[in-house]
Each structure stands twice: as structure tokens, then as C-alpha cells.
Amino acid sequence: MAQDNPSDPAIQASPAPVQYDRMMVVLHWVLAIGLVYQLGLGLWMDELPKEPVGYRAQWFNLHKSIGLCLGMLILWRLGWRVTHSVPMAANPRGTWQHKASSVTHWGMYTCMLALPITGFAGSNFSAYPVKFFGVELPKLLDPDPAWKSVMSESHEWLASLFMILVLLHFLAAVWHGWVKRDGLLRRMAWGRANID
Ligand code: HEM
Numbered sequence: 001m002a003q004d005n006p007s008d009p010a011i012q013a014s015p016a017p018v019q020y021d022r023m024m025v026v027l028h029w030v031l032a033i034g035l036v037y038q039l040g041l042g043l044w045m046d047e048l049p050k051e052p053v054g055y056r057a058q059w060f061n062l063h064k065s066i067g068l069c070l071g072m073l074i075l076w077r078l079g080w081r082v083t084h085s086v087p088m089a090a091n092p093r094g095t096w097q098h099k100a101s102s103v104t105h106w107g108m109y110t111c112m113l114a115l116p117i118t119g120f121a122g123s124n125f126s127a128y129p130v131k132f133f134g135v136e137l138p139k140l141l142d143p144d145p146a147w148k149s150v151m152s153e154s155h156e157w158l159a160s161l162f163m164i165l166v167l168l169h170f171l172a173a174v175w176h177g178w179v180k181r182d183g184l185l186r187r188m189a190w191g192r193a194n195i196d
């Protein structure tokens with residue numbers, strides 16, 4: 001009788017899961033809600049008047065505090081993503097849909113990482129301290145208006161790019177969920193589904 005050879009790649013390779021694990025699902029939805037709120041807050045607070053003194057700053061500080069929490073969750077998510085297996089890509093390699101979803105997903109991850117970094121760096125280059133839910137964080141950088149402006153501009157451009165990618169991602173989800181009805185959305189659902 002033939003012996004199973006443990007070094008045989010066919011035996012070593014475990015099949016890709018049919019859906020994302022629950023940690024990825026929770027992080028995906030907590031971050032989706034948090035990031036949409038954060039985008040709205042950022043756009044809204046930027047239009048606030050500078051008078052009365054302190055009103056605008058209060059919302060800026062909330063944006064910075066939430067942004068730092070989201071940044072930590074994003075690091076956790078990226079760490080989890082690269083150390084755990086995920087379902088096979090929904091579309092065959094080489095198709096435009098496969099390329100479009102890879103570019104969108106990794107583009108969103110890049111923005112998710114770069115947004116808190118540019119926001120935090122820009123705030124550190126400014127004359128104002130960063131207050132984390134009221135607690136003043138140590139200043140890591142000397143005030144520098146030129147670098148502050150580079151970071152702020154990048155933060156704003158990244159936010160615009162991120163909004164476009166999230167919109168494309170949302171439209172793709174609507175396409176799969178309500179037009180193609182191929183069950184793809186269940187890959188990012190809490191329940192253990194029988195994927196067809
Ligand atoms: C986590 C993700 C974040 C998102 C999605 C986000 C999003 C935004 C958006 C949409 C704006 C308005 C941009 C515009 O008016 O065009 C903004 C502005 C701003 N954000 Fe964030 N932000 C994030 C994290 C942070 C963090 C961590 C900080 C600082 C610790 C920060 C500090 C600022 C500041 C100071 C502004 C005002 C404009 C400027 O001076 O850059 N943001 N943000």
C-alpha cells in the first residue's frame with residue numbers, strides 16, 4: 001500500500017477557506033463604519049468657523065483621537081491579513097475584474113495606512129499639540145510650516161483617493177450582491193455560510 005508522503009505539496013497545502021475568518025469580518029465592518037464616519041467628520045470640521053475659539057479645535061481633537069484609534073485597528077488588520085489565509089480571489093487571475101479588485105483592495109489598504117500617518121505627522125509639524133481624548137501627547141517633531149503643509153496636502157489627497165476607491169468597492173459589492181447575486185457578500189459575513 002502506498003505511504004502518504006508528508007513532504008508532498010498536495011498534502012501540505014491546506015485548501016483556501018471559503019470565507020474570511022471572524023476577526024477579519026469584525027475588523028472589516030468596524031473599520032468600514034469608523035472610516036466612513038472619520039471621512040465625514042474630516043470634511044465637515046474643515047468648514048467650521050474659527051470663532052468662538054476652541055469650538056473648531058474640539059472637533060479637530062476628536063478627529064485626531066478617532067484617527068489614532070483607527071490607525072491602530074488598521075495595523076492590527078494588516079498584521080492579521082498577512083499572517084492568515086483568505087478565500088481564493090473571486091475572479092480568475094488575468095481577468096480585468098481580478099486586476100481591478102486587487103488594485104482597489106491594496107489601494108484601500110495603502111490609504112488606510114497612509115492617512116493616519118500623514119494626519120499624525122502633519123499635526124506634529126504644527127504648532128498645536130495632539131490631544132488623545134484630552135491627554136496631550138508628547139511632541140515628536142519640531143513645528144515646521146513647510147512640512148506641515150506637505151503632510152496636510154497629502155492627507156487631503158489621500159482622503160479623496162480613498163473615497164473614490166471605497167465608492168468603487170461599494171459599487172462592486174452592490175453588483176455582486178444585487179445584480180449577479182453570486183453570494184460573494186457572504187464571504188465577509190459573520191455567519192458560516194454554504195457558499196454556492
Ligand atoms: C484614520 C483615518 C483618517 C481619515 C479617513 C481622515 C480623513 C480626513 C479628511 C476627509 C479630512 C478633510 C480633508 C479635506 O478637507 O479635504 C481630514 C483632515 C484632517 N485630518 Fe484626518 N483622517 C484620518 C486620520 C487622521 C489622524 C490620525 C490625524 C491626526 C492625528 C488627522 C488630522 C487631520 C487634520 C489636522 C485635518 C485638517 C486638515 C489638515 O490640516 O491636514 N487625521 N482628515
Ligand code: HEM
Binds near residue numbers: 033035086106169
Ligand atoms: C470604508 C469602507 C470599506 C473599506 C475600507 C473596505 C475595505 C475592504 C478591503 C481592503 C477588502 C479586501 C479584504 C482582503 O482581502 O484583505 C474588502 C473586502 C470586502 N468588502 Fe469591503 N470595505 C468597505 C466597505 C464595504 C461595504 C459597504 C461592503 C458591502 C456593501 C463591503 C463588502 C466587502 C466584501 C463582500 C468583501 C470580500 C470581497 C471578496 O471576497 O473578494 N465592504 N473590503
